[in-house]
């Protein structure tokens with residue numbers, strides 16, 4: 001592969017952004033890129049990024065599949081809050097919060113609730129035919145209220161060693177949260193690329209009516225992706241609540257749907273649906289997480305944070321856009337055929 | 345490049361009439377490349393005012409690409425485009441339109457959810473004091489529609505009409521602009537004889553007013569009926585420019601396909617219509633009073649294994665609607681359907697597929713091809729849908745199936761990894777056919793399967809259909825081309841006004857006139 005081809009790869013600019021952010025942070029605080037071993041566990045900036053990006057990655061993976069079908073799921077943040085609320089209040093109410101069985105049972109209950117929400121969202125979109133943005137808005141707004149009801153309007157806190165492991169534990173020297181995210185990432189990749197699910201999702205996203213006429217169960221597939229998305233958001237909710245060992249219905253996963261959508265878009269999956277890239281979403285999640293972390297390291301004033309974030313995201317999206325890519329290329333080599341807009 | 349005596353040296357205009365006028369459009373040495381494909385290589389094209397110019401060539405020869413190079417959809421790698429004596433490079437269709445070049449692209453390219461009137465008048469709405477006067481706009485639209493004898497409600501949404509009507513609306517839209525060049529890329533591919541006549545009347549009128557018309561079609565009769573001059577392309581290169589009157593049909597085909605006359609003779613040979621020995625075989629599909637309100641009135645129809653049943657009728661007569669009921673694409677609300685003797689309710693295409701019934705839609709862009717997927721993925725999609733998502737078709741099996749149909753149907757480029765949406769129109773149609781043939785159905789519902797397919801490949805597909813029927817497949821065949829229906833079908837069901845009005849058993853003595861008569865009589869004396 002020559003340099004030009006590499007520069008044209010759709011993950012080129014996101015990766016550049018990632019490296020630039022890492023290098024800038026390391027320059028500012030040289031210890032940032034250092035990885036040390038303490039008590040057999042890895043510590044340091046990169047490990048921290050992996051651990052922290054697990055929440056976003058989980059949410060973004062589900063979002064990728066939903067977006068590939070031309071949909072969107074705004075309820076993911078609320079699902080995270082509900083998952084934390086259900087799991088923690090059940091643990092808190094049990095006589096033995098430290099038992100593994102208590103924790104597993106609580107997590108299963110929360111997962112069941114999340115799946116129910118996914119089924120509801122999917123039903124509205126796939127069967128009733130409500131626009132995804134409207135359908136999932138219902139739980140986005142109502143979900144946090146439901147979480148409040150579950151926790152009785154308070155921030156439920158618990159002490160439970162097994163539950164704490166999810167976010168803070170280490171296994172084989174690596175953070176458990178990162179391992180969970182990696183496992184889910186691998187499972188999603190297998191599920192979509194080793195079976196025909198991936199290509200059928202893309203087919204439905206590209207041309208729903210042609211897919212239906214081709215005999216694809218378009219409805220079932222759309223329904224399924226919303227359920228998967230809710231399940232992944234639920235797991236993200238476990239990590240989030242385990243991190244602080246509290247169910248904070250108001251703030252858990254607040255605005256994460258926006259970060260997830262950004263991660264998906266930076267990863268090269270179009271909001272118009274169709275072709276999706278899980279690797280792209282992985283890179284996108286890492287970029288956004290690193291961005292959030294480096295903001296503090298670089299000492300950017302708090303009230304400029306969102307502006308800075310927006311600038312980086314805009315820069316990456318611009319550099320990725322076909323128009324800009326073409327402009328840059330044709331400056332090097334005159335006039336290649338551009339499919340500007342193809343009325344065919 | 346060509347040694348034919350009828351080729352016109354480039355500096356000598358074809359008709360005296362044109363010699364005193366310079367061409368409105370002169371493209372020279374046009375080269376367009378896509379990654380890995382040289383779609384056009386040094387092609388010339390001249391359009392003269394007051395002439396109909398036919399652009400000829402096989403599927404994938406580069407006709408649509410040449411048109412898009414002119415209107416600025418694709419930028420060119422080499423060559424010049426001169427419009428009215430000045431060199432131009434358009435940045436897009438909008439700019440070309442401003443320069444008086446109005447185009448109807450091959451695939452209908454309108455706004456599905458806008459009304460017919462809005463589609464026709466988009467960008468040319470009647471305005472009063474800066475605001476759109478909707479009533480006047482609709483009235484103007486109706487006038488334009490009337491010119492093509494299109495008697496539809498301008499306020500109805502576009503998507504509620506058949507593909508043929510949509511095509512006519514697109515043509516109307518091109519006429520609204522006061523154009524000096526009108527480009528029609530396969531405008532007649534889904535039209536009946538009557539609509540073609542109407543269109544030609546409009547085209548002749550434009551010609552007499554000094555408009556230059558570029559016309560693309562795979563129907564040779566139409567090309568000979570309307571064109572004054574033609575340019576022939578083969579594999580992205582120019583074969584030559586000829587006066588239509590100087591180039592016999594046989595020679596034209598030879599120049600297009602670049603092969604000997606033998607191929608032509610094979611083309612003329614009708615596929616064998618072996619009348620099925622029915623015996624006590626039961627029909628594979630039997631519709632008893634099947635119907636759907638607002639779509640098609642209740643009808644009876646039997647389709648036997650090994651039999652081709654043609655559906656004949658005019659535009660909007662309900663042929664597509666009938667086929668869609670047999671596929672479960674629309675649900676019936678009255679009547680009964682029996683598949684293999686079993687009463688069956690087809691609620692979705694999926695359930696039809698499970699009973700080995702497949703339907704190839706007439707509108708390949710919106711209901712057929714999945715544009716961003718590869719040729720391979722498109723071809724195996726039907727098979728995959730049948731197996732369900734869990735059991736992915738093994739790569740090797742997919743490659744085998746794809747290779748077989750790419751070869752058999754002559755899909756070009758023969759690259760399974762090509763993006764299907766980038767293929768030429770005719771080749772996309774072949775990919776769609778391949779998808780359905782690959783599922784080895786028992787009942788094959790073909791809605792305009794040869795739309796946009798070139799002469800050679802069309803004969804190939806007709807032969808394939810005849811052969812499949814001979815091997816026991818039941819086929820329902822819909823085509824606006826009556827000759828084609830007659831050549832292939834054992835029986836012909838005739839429809840009119842969304843009602844089945846009669847049935848003919850085909851024989852050597854049955855002619856297109858008999859079918860036309862039956863349609864005209866409304867089945868009263870049939």
Ligand SMILES: Nc1ncnc2c1ncn2[C@@H]1O[C@H](COP(=O)(O)OP(=O)(O)OP(=O)(O)O)[C@@H](O)[C@H]1O
Nearest residue numbers: 378383403404405406407408409766767768769770
């Ligand atoms: N956007 C594109 N990307 C890649 N290849 C393309 C693209 N558009 C066209 N081609 C290729 O260019 C060649 C010419 O295609 P074109 O559509 O011009 O054929 P055509 O003569 O109009 O054929 P048809 O009669 O089937 O409509 C084909 O091989 C096609 O695959």
Ligand SMILES: [Mg+2]
Nearest residue numbers: 408450768769
């Ligand atoms: Mg074409």
